[in-house]
Amino acid sequence: MSLYKHILLAVDLSEESNQLIGKVRQMAENCQAELSLVHVIEPLSFAYGGDVPMDLTAIQDQLDEHAHSKMETYSKALNYPVKEKLVVSGHTETEIHRIADEQNCDLVVVGSHGRHGLALLLGSTANGVLHGAHCDVLAVRVKEQAE
Template identity: 55%
Template sequence: MPYQHILVAVDLTEECDPVIQRARDLSVSNGAKLSLVHIVEPMAMAFGGDVPMDLSQLQQQQFDQAKERLEKLIVKYPELTRENSHLSYGQPRQEIHHLAKEQACDLVVVGSHGRHGLALLLGSTANDLLHGAHCDTLAVRLKRAE
């Protein structure tokens, strides 16, 4: 069965281009709708949750920068629009699963560095996405810069 709606989850770095291109190729070959999502993680998660300072201003700056990068991707990839590009705040696994289910996506495409542990195969976000996924998940192997 061809895919109907593909969600590509990106980190908004230069490395996300091959992931978007793979998702775009799949959407064209399947005649599927293409949507994009980036998740801004709470800064407190990076510090284990207990932070003795207010990070709200830094968190807002991070969100604003993500919004700017997302706008650049929308310009670069015409099939992406503001309506099918999503910027969320939270834990990537939960937010991507929620959006994929809400949008009735049947494939999630994510990049994978594959660096450590089970991540030797998938990468931490890609590995996280596989657990509890209600649809197919494709991990696009990213090449390391030489």
């Protein structure tokens, strides 16, 4: 019996998220687990407190299209069967928890930059995912790419 049956990889689709590919593929192979991917786009209205004097629909649509394209590229780089590739809109931690619950995932993998305040250990997103998850969470340390 395998330790994990369904792994959810939450990616921000940054260059740093490529550092997760080898580790997640190896873990999924070792566990013979299903693998799903999720990328969460926080709506632009979140950044402006929901009180924006212009229509952001076209910009949000472009962000969604770009994310779907990058998700396809990321999925191919994994070189492992992906059950589901999801690009969703909402609050990052909330959406990751929702998807993990809906998909009956028993492990969520997130990249951790570990750069901010309380997040010196985990990173703010990884910390948020950890504290609301109903399953195991693995935070994989990623290094910032040289500029």
